[in-house]
Amino acid sequence: MPDGGKSIAELSVKGTIVRKLPRKLEVLEGENAAFCVEVEDDDMEIHWFKDNLKLHETHQTIIKSFGKTHILVFVNVAYQDSGVVTFVAGRSKTSSRLKVKAARHSPPTCPAGVKMNVDRPNGALLTWVPAPSSPSTTRSIFVVERQELGSQEWQKCFTSESATSTEVTGDSVPYEGDYRFRVCCINKYGRSGHVEFPKIVHLVPGPKICRHLQGCEVSEGAEAHFSIELSASMTGTWFLNSTQLQDGGRYAIRQSQTQHSLVVREIRSADNAAEVTFIANGVRDSAVLKVKQPPVMIVDPKDDVVMERYISEEIHLQCELSRSGGQVQWYKDGVEVEDGDGVQLTAEGPYRRLTIFCGAAEDSGEYVCNTEGDSVFFQLTVTEPPVRIISPEEAELELTHLASERLELSCEISQSDAPVRWYRDGLEVEEGPNLILEVDGAQRRLVIPISTVDDTGEYICDTEDDSVTFLVTVTGEAALQINQDTSQSLCWKSRCPAPAPR
Numbered sequence: 001m002p003d004g005g006k007s008i009a010e011l012s013v014k015g016t017i018v019r020k021l022p023r024k025l026e027v028l029e030g031e032n033a034a035f036c037v038e039v040e041d042d043d044m045e046i047h048w049f050k051d052n053l054k055l056h057e058t059h060q061t062i063i064k065s066f067g068k069t070h071i072l073v074f075v076n077v078a079y080q081d082s083g084v085v086t087f088v089a090g091r092s093k094t095s096s097r098l099k100v101k102a103a104r105h106s107p108p109t110c111p112a113g114v115k116m117n118v119d120r121p122n123g124a125l126l127t128w129v130p131a132p133s134s135p136s137t138t139r140s141i142f143v144v145e146r147q148e149l150g151s152q153e154w155q156k157c158f159t160s161e162s163a164t165s166t167e168v169t170g171d172s173v174p175y176e177g178d179y180r181f182r183v184c185c186i187n188k189y190g191r192s193g194h195v196e197f198p199k200i201v202h203l204v205p206g207p208k209i210c211r212h213l214q215g216c217e218v219s220e221g222a223e224a225h226f227s228i229e230l231s232a233s234m235t236g237t238w239f240l241n242s243t244q245l246q247d248g249g250r251y252a253i254r255q256s257q258t259q260h261s262l263v264v265r266e267i268r269s270a271d272n273a274a275e276v277t278f279i280a281n282g283v284r285d286s287a288v289l290k291v292k293q294p295p296v297m298i299v300d301p302k303d304d305v306v307m308e309r310y311i312s313e314e315i316h317l318q319c320e321l322s323r324s325g326g327q328v329q330w331y332k333d334g335v336e337v338e339d340g341d342g343v344q345l346t347a348e349g350p351y352r353r354l355t356i357f358c359g360a361a362e363d364s365g366e367y368v369c370n371t372e373g374d375s376v377f378f379q380l381t382v383t384e385p386p387v388r389i390i391s392p393e394e395a396e397l398e399l400t401h402l403a404s405e406r407l408e409l410s411c412e413i414s415q416s417d418a419p420v421r422w423y424r425d426g427l428e429v430e431e432g433p434n435l436i437l438e439v440d441g442a443q444r445r446l447v448i449p450i451s452t453v454d455d456t457g458e459y460i461c462d463t464e465d466d467s468v469t470f471l472v473t474v475t476g477e478a479a480l481q482i483n484q485d486t487s488q489s490l491c492w493k494s495r496c497p498a499p500a501p502r
Contacts, residue, residue, distance in 0.1 A: 015092030016040045018068070021085065022096050028103045033074040033081070035096060039089045042067050049086040050098075074098075107190025108140045111164075111183050116197040123169040124201040128183050130164065131192075140187035149178040149200065157181075170203040171282070178202050206282045207232045210258070213278060213287035218267050224289050227261040228278050236280035238262045267291055295373025296326030299350070304377040310385035315356040317378045319369040328352045331368040386465035387418040390442070396469040407451040409470045411461045416442040423460040 019038035027033045039046065048055040048063060048070075055072070057063045062073040074081055077100050086095045109131035117125040126144060144158035144166055158166045173179060182196040211229035218224045230236075238245045238253055238260075245262070247253040252263040260278060264271070272291035277284065300320040309315045319328065330337040330345060330352075337354065339345050344355045356363050359382045367378040390412045401407050413420060422429045422437060429446070431437050438445040448455055451474050459470040 016044060016089050017087070017092045017094050020094040021087060024097045024099065025085075026099045026101060027077055028101055029078055030076055030103060033077050033098055033100070035072040035085055035087070036069065037087050037089075037094060038069050040068070044089050046070055047088045048072050049088065051083040052086075105189040108138075108185040108187050108192045110192040110195050111142060111185055112195075114183060114195050114197050116181070116199045116201070118199055118201050120167075122204055123167060124181075124199075125165065125167050126181055126183070126197055127165040128195070130185070138187045138189070140185050142183060142185055144181060144183050145194075146173070146179050146181050148173075148175070149180065154182070168201070168203070169206075171206045171208075173203045173205050176202075176204045205231075207234060207280060209283060209285055213276065213285045215287040215290065217290040217292055219292045220267055220269055220294070222267055224264040224267055224271075225261070226264075226276050226278075226287060227259060228285055230258045230260070230280065230283060233258050234280050236260050236278050236283070239275075239277040239279065240264070241274050242277075264289070269293075293323075296328075296371040297322040297374045298369065298371065298376050301376055304379065306379045306381075308381045308383065309359050311359055311361060311382055312385075313359045315359045315363070315380070315382070317354040317367055317369070317380070319352045319376060321350045321352060321371065324350045326350075326352075326371055329370045330354050331370060333365045337367075385415070387420075387463040388414040389461065389463060389466045389468050390414055392468060394468070396471065398471045398473070400473045400475060401451055403452050403474050403476055404450055407448040407455060407472065407474070409446040409459055409461070409472070411444055411468050412442050413444060413463055413466075414442070418463060420444045421462045422446050423462065425457045429459075 016039050017037060018040055019036070021035055021037055025033060025035070046065070055061055055063065060075045062071070062075065064071045064073075070087070072085065072087075077098075079100050079102055082098055082100045084095055085098050086093055111128040112131050113127075113129040115127045117127075128142070139161065141159055141161045142164070143156060145154040146157045146168070147154045157168065157172060160166070168179075168181065170176075178200050179202075180196065180200050182194045184194045185192040208231040209228065210231055211227070213226055213228050216224050216226070226238075228236075236255070238251075240251075245251045245253065250265045252261075252265070254261045254263075260280075262276065262278075264276075267289075269291055271289055274289045275286055276289055277286045298319050299322050305317075307315075307317075317330075321328070337343060337345070342357050344357070346353045346355065352369060354367065354369070361382055364380055364382045367380055369376050369378070392411060399409075411420075429435060429437075434448055434450060436445075436447040436449070438447060444461060446459060446461070453474050453476060456472055456474045459472055461468050461470075
């Protein structure tokens with residue numbers, strides 16, 4: 001009103017956003033900036049914007065929804081992340097201004113309450129406390145330095161992030177002398193001032209190891225040499241597995257100024273992994289003695305082996321080693337063989353065995369039994385077993401038969417599915433009206449239903465691996481009468497086997 005009177009009203013338009021963003025959010029650099037809103041419904045389509053650019057989730061921008069609540073987080077913000085953040089849900093939106101403030105960085109404050117306790121011999125205890133005003137959010141470390149009187153150089157001798165005390169001894173300084181100490185605090189923004197400890201301490205360095213003991217590996221029966229060099233000449237003692245050693249016998253102990261040496265003669269297998277220790281005034285050092293084992297050799301077989309085995313047989317490849325504890329690897333055609341799938345690898349004392357339970361053609365190949373120092377080769381060939389004639393057992397038979405009767409020559413073979421060939425007088429026979437070739441399981445038969453005198457001859461049943469010969473004589477009617485009178489119709493006689501025709 002002209003006289004200064006006024007009236008104010010506030011208009012609120014109810015939308016889909018139930019909980020709005022704050023008008024302004026201020027965070028420090030390096031912190032996380034989090035925004036949270038709440039809407040009416042769970043399934044609303046929402047969007048986040050910053051300076052009118054749509055936001056998508058990245059490793060520094062986290063966007064999450066939990067039912068009606070939606071959250072936006074900027075991780076590890078920097079000054080340039082300042083801007084306007086907007087949340088949109090349908091026709092409603094809410095905005096907040098993000099302001100990133102630069103963090104104030106300052107170097108740490110000097111430690112306080114420094115004290116030095118010099119009541120202990122050849123040493124001192126240094127203590128201090130952090131400055132009360134030191135910020136706790138910034139990582140900082142304490143640094144203790146020493147200076148020898150008469151020198152202008154300070155040298156770092158102790159650092160710690162949490163400890164507020166340290167003990168300095170004569171062993172920590174290189175030379176005998178009077179030393180002063182000081183402490184400061186360092187963080188990533190700088191260094192505090194130094195605070196010097198109030199007293200001076202006289203320190204004498206103790207002996208040091210200039211050259212440490214070195215472990216050695218020697219063969220059985222050889223000598224093992226150990227040596228150590230100290231910073232000062234002094235007497236020392238040698239130990240083997242906690243047993244003190246004396247010069248003489250297997251052991252030779254020598255000292256030359258600051259150098260000490262030990263020789264162990266006639267090394268035994270029991271000396272393997274023994275600990276050799278040297279102890280002097282304030283000095284202790286150890287090393288390990290290892291005894292080389294002789295290489296594992298293959299005692300049997302000495303030479304490579306050529307083997308032939310049959311399909312379905314159990315096959316064994318075996319080696320005898322020079323030492324029961326030796327390790328071997330088996331290879332087939334250059335590929336290592338492992339236990340399982342019909343193959344078993346076993347070790348019994350010095351013996352190493354590869355077993356194939358049921359040999360197959362694909363098991364043929366070059367097998368190698370290999371140790372660290374030796375190897376032997378097995379050339380294995382797995383083939384079909386030979387086809388043998390089981391019966392008749394004689395390789396050559398004589399048979400006298402009557403003409404006009406059925407003539408049957410029969411043999412049984414070792415494999416029911418193997419082929420055979422029949423020959424007569426050196427020529428392979430073929431089936432015809434008066435000659436039948438029968439197959440019945442493992443039985444093979446040559447049948448002449450009505451035999452004649454012309455069927456006399458040498459018949460052979462051949463399996464390529466074995467054969468049987470039948471010497472057949474077919475007689476006429478007179479022979480029939482004689483055979484009837486003598487009650488003898490067949491005559492079998494063993495003769496030397498005849499070679500099968502090919």
